[in-house]
Amino acid sequence: MDLAYFLRLLFRNWLLILISLIIGVAAAVLVTANTPPKYAAAITMMAKTTKVNKLDVVTPVSLQQVKSYANLLSSRRLISRIVDTEAEISAVQQNIAAQAIPDTLLLQATVSNADPVRAKQLAGALGVEFAKMVDEMERLNPKKPSGVTVMVVDQPTVPSAPVSPRPLVNVAYGALIALFVGVGSIFLRDRLDTTVKSSEMLQRLSQSYTLGLIGYEKAARRRPLIAGDGASSPRSEAYRSLSANLRFIDIDRQRKSLVITSCLPHEGKSSTAANLAITLAQAGRRVIVIDGNLRRPRMQDYFGIEDMVGLTDVLLGKVGLGEAIHRRVDLGLHVLPSGQIPPNPSELLGSRRMGHVLEELAKSFDMVIIDTPPLPAGTDAATLAAACDGAILVVRYGKTRHEHVLHAKELLSSVGARMVGTVLNAVPARARRCDDGYGHGAESQTKREAMVPVSG
Structure with a gap:
């Protein structure tokens, strides 16, 4: 990343x-x-000595002594001299910060309190009682003066502003x-989420080109086809970009038949197949779309075909191929619906008769688009993909996981089928704005995306 x-x-x-x-x-x-606000009052003191050795030389207070005095400033013994109750002693002890100023004989004590006047009073009282305690501790003989005295350098003042x-x-x-x-x-x-959410990630997983990004639209479930959309609608432009990108895949090899499949159900492969066929037909190509999903066919409903005769009847020899094909003049394409749902769809789709049907249609049409079940649903999609010029894998944004794409790639490779590209479907608008290579009407950008080899 x-x-x-x-x-x-x-x-x-x-x-x-x-x-x-x-x-x-x-x-x-x-x-x-x-x-609640707290005010801090500080008092600064200095410890000095009056001790004289045998040579009449004043013995200075050591820095170690000063550090010891700093610890004494926050001791319960000292604080008990300025407040009475146990609760007050604990409260004051928690709000005293004492330190020995480095490399000096100075001591500083800061007392915090909600009342600024009280903070100043406590700091002053602390200084007075501290001087008395040091005098008592350093006095070796009660009748003689102490060898160490504490003097106040800076008296505490009433703080004007709170410290917290x-x-x-x-x-x-x-x-x-x-x-x-x-x-x-x-x-x-993002690390825990293994769903596909970018064309870049999809390309890395599939080791194939991302041919298109189809935006998410609430109305797509009610109106899956772009036939009723305007020419400049986002969905129409997205499918035009998809069909345009197909021209840049293996330019030297003309592909006549493509399988549209997916990793999981409800990823939008059927609507992608139908709309891709419509877009290719609008571009002037002779197109037929076959409903090869003999388990859960959708093309009959999409294109409003009432006749139940279709691919199954052709494969069983009940009707001729021409009798099962329906022409949609308004859309400029032909449709071969699934027909009756058989008990053995895999056997029918893998039969020689199916191969003959594909060969015959490839001679009569510029492009044969085949909708199939999801790859893990059985061998139907893989079998048809091996018999056609390639497969396009439809992946749903935020639903299809990385392992699903890898498994689909392995299934196609195992039968010798080639994945010519992928389509990332139901991409939210905010994700489309961030995803490189997407742009309404940005033909040069989509061409560049389709032709850039996958790295790694």
């Missing part, structure tokens, strides 16, 4: 990122608003955490 892929992934999920940021910022504002909460910092942290969680969840979901 390269940087461009991740950028497209983020762009496709920009709304989730925005919602995460809004929630993060709102949570930070809510926490800030409900956090900090609105800007909280909002920044909230936004960063939300961004991290949002982007992280997008990448995690």
Whole structure:
């Protein structure tokens, strides 16, 4: 996965990122608003010595002593001198920060409290009691003065502004955490999601060209054919791009028959077969579409054919081929429906008679389009693909998994059939905008996509 892929992934999920940021910022504002303010008052002291050795030289206070004094500043023993109850002692102890300023004899204690005046009072009292405690601890002889004294360098003052909460910092942290969680969840979901969601991924899996991206439209289930759509409708343009890309596959070899199949049911292979046939017919080619799905035929309903005579009757020798073919003058194409559903569709489709039918139709038409069942449903699709010039695999966006495409590729390869390309169907508008190679009416771009070899 390269940087461009991740950028497209983020762009496709920009709304989730925005919602995460809004929630993060709102949570930070809510926490800030409900956090009581705290004020901090600081007192700075210095420990100095009056100890004199035998040579009348003043012995300085060691830095180690100063560090020990810093720990004493937050001790319960000292705090119990400035407050009375056990609860107050614990509360004050949790809100005292004491430190020995490095490489100096200075000590600093910061006391936090919800009341700025109280914070100043506690810090002042702490300084007074600390000086007394040090004097007591360092006094070896009760009758003699202590060798160490503590003097206040900076007296505490009443703080004018709270030290917490900090609105800007909280909002920044909230936004960063939300961004991290949002982007992280997008990448995690992408890693765990093995469905096909880009033409680039589909090309890598199938090791074939992505011939077209068909957009998702709610009305497609009610009106599967593009015959009623305008010439400039997104679906019509998508199928024109698909039919145009077919011309760039093996230019030196003229393909007369193509099987349209899929990895799973309900991926749109039947509507793709019908609309591809319509588009090729609109381009002036003599086209016939065969309903080779003898398990769940759809072409009869799509094209409004009431006669039950079809492919099954031809293969059983009940009628001649010409009698079973229906012409749709308004669409400029011919249709060979499935006919009666037989108990043994695989045997019929793999028969010699089926091979003769395909040969005869290939002589009479420029293109023979065959709709078949999904590949895993039986040997029907693979058998017909081996008998034709190639197969187009229809993959549904966000439904077909990587392993499904790989399995379909293996099934076609096992019978010597060639996958000439794939179609990514039901692609949402936001995904089409991010997917390279898609564009309404962008003929040069779709040509380039169809002819670029698959890397790796």
